[in-house]
Each structure stands twice: as C-alpha cells, then as structure tokens.
Amino acid sequence: MECVDLRIKVGQIVFYIVMFFMSLIMIYPFIWAVTSSFKTTAQLYSGNPFDVIPNPFTLYSYKKIMEILPVWRFALNSLFLSTLVPVLQIALASMAAYSFARLKFKGKNVIFLMFLSTLMIPGHITLIPNFIIMRVLHWTDKYVALIVPPLVDGQNIFNIFFLRQYFLSIPKELEDAAIIDGCSFFKVFKSIILPNAKPALATIAILSFNTIWNMFLWPMIVMQTYEKMPIQVGLAYLKSAVSTNMGELLAGSTVAIIPTIIVFLVFQKYFIKTIVNTGLGGQ
C-alpha cells in the first residue's frame, strides 16, 4: 500500500512542478516585457534574456514614445471607448433580451432566428461593406464609427442570447404583479429585470471592456487622424515609426496590455465562469 501512495505522491509532485514551469512559460513574456520597458537601452541589449530587474529603473522609453506619437491619448481614447461602448451594448442587448424573454409579438420568432443565424457568419464578410457604409455616412475618422458598429456585432448578438437566458430564470411573479399594478413594461424592465440581472450584466460589461480595448482591425481601417486612434492601432503605428527599438516597443506594448491584465486579474471569476458555462469568451 505504501508503495502506491509514494508513487502517487511523487506523481503529484512531478505534475505540480511541470505545471509550475508551464505557468512560468505563460507569464514570463509579460514579466519580461513590462520590466524591460523600464530599462535603459544599455541594459536591454546586454544580452541576458532572464534579467528582469531594471537597474537603473528609468522612464526613458516611455518619454521617447510620447515624443513620437500621442500614446497616452491613444490609451485615453481606448478607455473612453471601452467604458462607453459596453454600456451602450448592454442597453441595447438587454432591451432586446427582455423583449425575447417576456414579450409576445408577431414576428418574434422570425427575428430571433435571424439574429441566431447571423452568429454563424464570420466577421470578415461584413468588414468591407461596413467600411464602405462608413464612407457613405461620412462616419470615417469619427468616433461614431467605433461606437455604433460594435453595438450589432457578433458579440453583442450573443449578449442578447446570454441575457435572454438569464432573464428567463428570473421568477415571473415579480413582473406579473407589477404589470397588474399598472407598471409599464419599461418600468418593469428598469426596476425589476435589470436589478435582478446584475451578475449577468457585470459579466458582459467586463468581457466587453476587454474586447473593445483590444479592437484593432476595424479602428485601423476606419480612423485616420492619429489623435483619435485607440491604443492597439496606435501601437501598430508606433511599430512602423520605431521599427526595431526594443525599449520603445515594449513601453507601448505595456500600455496596451496592462489594463486588460489588471481587469482580468481582478475579475477572473467572470471570465472563467462565462467560458465554463457558455463556452464563449476566448479569442
């Protein structure tokens, strides 16, 4: 019996060691990138890829990138979009979800199926036509172009289904009572459904923040003025401006990833729970 126990224990220890090294492999690039963004050029090119302590600690790279492009403006733009768009997405998706979950009207099933079927159409199909629509509407190079299209993209359509599922699980008695008392549907939606759906709404908000912050292709083809670019696009422009200067690229990358990492670490339960329950939420 003791032999088997020992074998299991050794197996466990080996497993944990392997997992630990795997964790290291996953996190190390981030640790290296962030710490290296605070190094001097000399230390960066000193040739030791395991050197993670900036010595001396310097903001040189950050100062340099600010001279080339308005990086902090990029970050601000992204912050603005990543907080505004999720709110609007939630507003639109939750209203539609409530309608699908609770309200009866002719054509409801047709529209529901229509939404459902387009989830299977990949985003690259609508890329070019939407770009041309932006030109026609004179929305190119305006924030509207970055705010409105995400309200109807695949992710928000999925949000409708996600929220509908959640709303269906809210006990109907509350709403029925309110309606009999004369509440309008909007009041029911605002005062009963939404407050009872906070975890679902929070989940969407957090995942959406991440998606909007990481937006790249659409903003790149739709925006032209530097000052309006979100961070990921700005980072790509930084690369073409700076080309191989390691410290500066890493400083830009750090600005581009730190917010998502912080949000992820604080709210990891939301990310992981959504994936485990619905399968969606990955890249």
Next chain:
Amino acid sequence: MMPANEIKVADNATPRKRIGRITMAKREAIAGWLFILPILLGFLVFVVFSIIYSMVISLTKWDLLTPPVFIGLENYAEVFRDERFYQVLYNTVYFVIGIVPTVLILSMLIAIGLNNKVNKMANFFKISFFMPNITSSIAVGMIWLWIFNPTDGLINTILFSLGISNVPQWLQSTTWAKPALIIMRVWQMWGYYMLLFLAGLQTIPQTLYEAAEVDGARKWKKFRYITLPMLSNTTFFVTIMLIIGAFNIFEAIFVMTEGRPAGTTNTLLYYIYYNGFQTYRMGYASALAWILFAILFALTLIQFRLRRKSEDM
C-alpha cells in the same frame, strides 16, 4: 354584465384588460417591438444589408476611386487562377494542421490533470494559462518578435547556451516563420480550450470512475473508456472552434510578419485584408471573403456529418 375594467386572467394568458381602446396584448406587442427596435435597426443595416452588399461587391471591380464596374463572377474565376491564392491556402492549412492537434492534446491533457483540484495552486495555474488569451495579439505579437529574434531573442539565446549554433532564423526564415507563428498562437490560445475541457470534465460523473476502480481499471483504461468518450461533445466543439480560430489568425501576422518572408505567412484572412485595404481591390477581396466563408462552412458541415456517422456506429 361585467365592469369594463375587470381583469380576466386565465393561466398563462395575458390579462385582457382594456385601457382605452388598446388591449394589453397590443401594448405588449408594441413594447416588444420598441425594445427590439434600436438593435434591430443597426442589425438590419450593419449585418443583413452588409452581407447582401458584400455579395454584390464581390461581383464588381471597384477601387473606391472610380465607380464600381459589374463583372459578374470574374472575381471568383480570377481567384482560382491566382497563384498567391493557392500559396495562401497552403499556408492556412499548414496553420490548421499545426495548431489544431497541438492545442487539442495539450489543453485536454492539462485539463484532465487539473480536474477536481480546487486548491489555490490549481487556480493560479488556470489563471496563468488563460491570461495570454485576453491580451491583445498586437501587443503580444510585439513581445514575441523579441522572443523569436534570431540573434538575441529568448529562444535562440537558450539554444545557443545549449551549444546549438545552427539556430532557426524564425520569423526571417521561409521554413521557420510558420512554426514560429504556430508556437505563438498555441501559447496564446490553449488556456482557453483547457477551460472548455475542464467544463466538459465536470460533467463526467465520479461514479463512473469509482465503478471502474472497483473493476480494477488503471489510469490508461479509465482515460480511454470513460474520459475520452464522455468528452466527445467538448472535443467536437473545441475542434470546430480551433479550426475556425486557425483560419482567423490576423493580428499576429500583421504585427510579426505581414505575410513575409516570401509570402510564407500569408493566410486567407490576411490576403483579404491586403486586397481590400492595401491594394483597394474591393470586389476581389469580397470574393475571397465569400470563398473563405464557403470553406469554413464546408469544413463545419463535414465535421457534423462525421460526428453523426460516428454516433450512429
């Protein structure tokens, strides 16, 4: 005679209360439409109309400077004559073959290893494995540019220190550029699929394993006859998503190679972007987009058929 405002409620029926001349049911219908209206309008324009518009554009020759010219199916014919299309197709398939089995096996095995371990260490592992997934591929791509740097990047420095002098030139080599991208994407993606497998594993009842233990089954048998079959739904879902994901690599290519060297990392999606937004061939790019859709659709259909066949067996 009942008072006009008395409510008759039957089971699940909407109360037939009359307010003015509008029945409750009508109010509900109006509300139903109003709640949907904002997103429906946007949807009709940016999804429904867009999809149809895309089909129309694919039948034209359009550079955005001059008006579009209708050329019928000429774009599609040209795609099949385009040498670069076949190279792009080959590259894309290469990525699929490199990524799908690797991530499948890696994420499944580690999910099994981490299954039912609820301690803080296991949680730390899960978080660290999934973290690369939520970061932007543009920023991550920049970091991996350094990792793959042929002279002082992380990987080659390690290889040098192991005594290997003939190291791959990674993103600058026509042989190693695709494997480099595969490594980077596997690194970034597998954590998410591991979580999917963890979810799938949670649905397997412990009693099955206990019964097997009573029968004297050891690890391999348990895996082969319980875990693997019970995971078949998850595996199926993961495989489909992985294939689509492998087709969708874009940002990594954009920031790390731009399709180079010599077009060896050019994929269908990147080629669509190149045609649409670098050479402004809107019609051709749209045709490519529909071909990509057709390929993905066909692949998904095939997988569903295969699955149904295997379930019938």
